[in-house]
Amino acid sequence: MPSLKDLRNRIASVKATQKITKAMQMVAAAKLRRAQEAAEAARPYSERMGSVLANITQAIGGGGDAPALMTGTGKDDVHLLVVCTAERGLCGGFNSQIARHARDHIRKLLADGRHVKIICVGKKGFDILRRDYASLIIDRVDLREVKTLGFVNADAIAKKVIQLFNEGSFDICTLFYSQFKSVISQIPTAQQIIPAGVASAQAEVTDGGNAVYEYEPEPGEILSDLIPRNISVQVFRALLENAAGEMGAKMSAMDNATRNAGEMINKLSITYNRQRQAQITKELIEIISGAEAL
Amino acid sequence: MAEAFKFELVSPERLLVSAEVESVVIPGAEGEMTVMAHHAPVMTTIKPGVVTVKTAAGGEERYVVFGGFADIVSAGCTLLAESAVAVKDVDRADLARRIQEAREDAADAKDDQVRSKAEQFLSQLTTLEAAILPA
Numbered sequence: 001m002p003s004l005k006d007l008r009n010r011i012a013s014v015k016a017t018q019k020i021t022k023a024m025q026m027v028a029a030a031k032l033r034r035a036q037e038a039a040e041a042a043r044p045y046s047e048r049m050g051s052v053l054a055n056i057t058q059a060i061g062g063g064g065d066a067p068a069l070m071t072g073t074g075k076d077d078v079h080l081l082v083v084c085t086a087e088r089g090l091c092g093g094f095n096s097q098i099a100r101h102a103r104d105h106i107r108k109l110l111a112d113g114r115h116v117k118i119i120c121v122g123k124k125g126f127d128i129l130r131r132d133y134a135s136l137i138i139d140r141v142d143l144r145e146v147k148t149l150g151f152v153n154a155d156a157i158a159k160k161v162i163q164l165f166n167e168g169s170f171d172i173c174t175l176f177y178s179q180f181k182s183v184i185s186q187i188p189t190a191q192q193i194i195p196a197g198v199a200s201a202q203a204e205v206t207d208g209g210n211a212v213y214e215y216e217p218e219p220g221e222i223l224s225d226l227i228p229r230n231i232s233v234q235v236f237r238a239l240l241e242n243a244a245g246e247m248g249a250k251m252s253a254m255d256n257a258t259r260n261a262g263e264m265i266n267k268l269s270i271t272y273n274r275q276r277q278a279q280i281t282k283e284l285i286e287i288i289s290g291a292e293a294l
Numbered sequence: 295m296a297e298a299f300k301f302e303l304v305s306p307e308r309l310l311v312s313a314e315v316e317s318v319v320i321p322g323a324e325g326e327m328t329v330m331a332h333h334a335p336v337m338t339t340i341k342p343g344v345v346t347v348k349t350a351a352g353g354e355e356r357y358v359v360f361g362g363f364a365d366i367v368s369a370g371c372t373l374l375a376e377s378a379v380a381v382k383d384v385d386r387a388d389l390a391r392r393i394q395e396a397r398e399d400a401a402d403a404k405d406d407q408v409r410s411k412a413e414q415f416l417s418q419l420t421t422l423e424a425a426i427l428p429a
Contacts (some may be wrong), residue, residue: 003405010372022426038307038378041307041308042308044304044309045304045305045309045363045374046306047308048302048304048365048372048374049374051363052337052363052372055337055365056337150307151305151306151376151377152308155376172350199353212338213335213336213337214334214335215335215336215337215338216322216323216324216337216338216339217323217324217338217339219337221339222337222338222339222363223337225363228365229362229376232306233306236306270333
């Protein structure tokens, strides 16, 4: 049985923890709003990009002059996985969810006899994947110093990936990130970005689709300029979704923690009060029985 | 008074302009072009330069863009810029840094093709700098 003093200390420490989690929740809520705004602001660009890409692929008609980034190398021996996670923990199952999704994928690829290379974006995913697949990780990108995610950050990652592709070090590139559905639900997603053709060409053709376009310079040249840019955009979108998802997950995790701390304080207070009462009663009994004995 | 059409300037971070405008001057990869209402559908890449927007209300706004592409259909014009800022907000230090980088790229280019590309980019940037300096 803990003493009264122990209980008092315990209650004080849980209260301190509750204050911290409460503060973290509020910070996450504010950051979430900003991250959501950023994700929303980036949406028009990627949407337009999708429709322009659809228009132009239609114009080329899948002809032979489509760049390799779009058609792929024709093999699928070496897979590159870009795993985007958060830089910080304390956000529930957010990071481990993405890592698990990636790990399942890796296991399947390895079982099929494919080679796998991994680029980790974010510290947490690196920490998790390092345990099992340290030898497969070829690079990691650290975004911890970055205050607000900019397009340049995504661009740097995309450039790295494209350079690796041009060197012929992989055939297929898949991007792992968490899709932001709502504050309480983030869905770990795998998206193939190289070869890009299939998915992005599915985007609807906009009103200008049937118009006769003039291209300046040639469609092929535009396309080879466009595809790398599209990859940057996809990475950027993934990073933004991740940022929003991380904050959402952190918010609900910290909300839970705050509530748990509250429950704990209630329980401890009841025990404390009961014990105090018991002690008072005991002392009274001692006094009374002492008086009776006289 | 010329007819107005819809113009949108979008950067990956946000939508900068979405307005009815009278004309837009775009620094196309193969020369500057002025877009007005009912322009023939054109798709073009753009080089670093200044986009001048003449709004339907009569005002004139200028933006600096660093590469991207423009999608022009009869219904309007969409400019997807890699990065875009209003001329008055241009960060001189940032521009100087870009020029410095371009200069280094041109200096360590390995073959002629890469070098000529880098030099072209550099000259576009310096022209751009000269164009906005008096502003």
